[in-house]
Amino acid sequence: MARRQTVPAAIRxxxxxRWGNDCWLHLPGCTGKGEEDDHIVPWSHRGRDSVDNIRRACKHCNAARQDRVLSGYGPNMHVVLGPPGADLMGAAEPYLQRDSIVVSHMQIMEALCPEGLYPTPAPALRAAAGSAWDAAYRRLAKSRAPVDVWLLRTLPMSRTHPRLLDEWIALDYSVTIVDPGAAYIFDRAGLDADALKVARQWYSLHLTQAGVNSKLAARHAELVRLGLRSADTTANVERVRW
Ligand SMILES: [Zn+2]
Structure with a gap:
């Protein structure tokens, strides 16, 4: 990848x-202070050294971003979250287009088992699918192609990224919570010990659509102030309405 050059002092x-010297990214761990010049459309995507394309970022966020782009400045990113047993694919399906990409843990596990998935997948298979999910996400999140990417997932965290949901909100992904209710999930037959543990963890997060929406609205207002989104929501990058 072409390395960043120094932005001319006059442009900085x-x-x-125009945009202030606070960090624009606000990823988890943000120090808030603009220490570096960050390209909205990355250098690797031929983003220019222009006042429109540069905002200030803290060192932490600039590194943590790992070239992921704000949703709509490359792919349109959508997240669907729900406990084990929730129909995540069903929630995404009505919105899928011909070239949509769906990153689903379950589908990756199925693809790795041509003879059919055991009701209780081996820990090694789960781990392999988890790594594949993460690799696909990281690669797609920094792509230049304006495709729709759907990320289907249970817990919005990983060992290395404990606050994925906050990262997704900062990058303005659409987030949909699919919660059929704890009673439905825990009463289902065939929930193995691992799935049960994940379900308990999921419900301990108390994720609600209203809670996520209010965080997304606050982030949207910041992005409007930073000149990265239009105040007129209908003029924005097309977003799914739920
Ligand atoms: Zn920051």
Whole structure:
């Protein structure tokens, strides 16, 4: 990848004058302070050294972003979250287009088992599917193609990224919570010990659509102020309405 060059001082001054010197990314662990010049459309996507394309970011966020783009500045990113047993694919299906990409843990496990998935997948298979999920996500999140990407997942966290949901909100992904209710999930037959553990963890997060929506609205207002989204929501990158 072409390495970033130094942004001319005059452009940096204008960036700070127009957009401020606070970190624009607000990823988990953000120090808030603009320490570096961050390209909205990355250098690797031929993003330019212009006042429009640069915002200030803290060192932590600039590194943690790993070239992932704000949703709509490459792929349109959608997340569907729900406990084990929730029909995540069913929630995404009505919105899928011909070239949509769906990253699903369950589908990856199925693809790895041509003879059919055991009711209780081996831990090694779960781990392999988890790694494949993460690799697919990281690669797609920094792509330039304007495709629709659907991320189907149970827990919005991983060992290395404990606050994935906050990262997705910062990058303005659409987030849909599919919760059929704890009673339905726990009464289902065939929930193995692992799935049960994950279901308990999922419900301990108390995720609600209303809670996520209010965080997304606050983030949207910041992005409008930063000139990265239009205040007129209908003019925005097309978003799914639920
Ligand atoms: Zn930051």
């Amino acid at each position: 001054r204008e960036v700070i004058g």
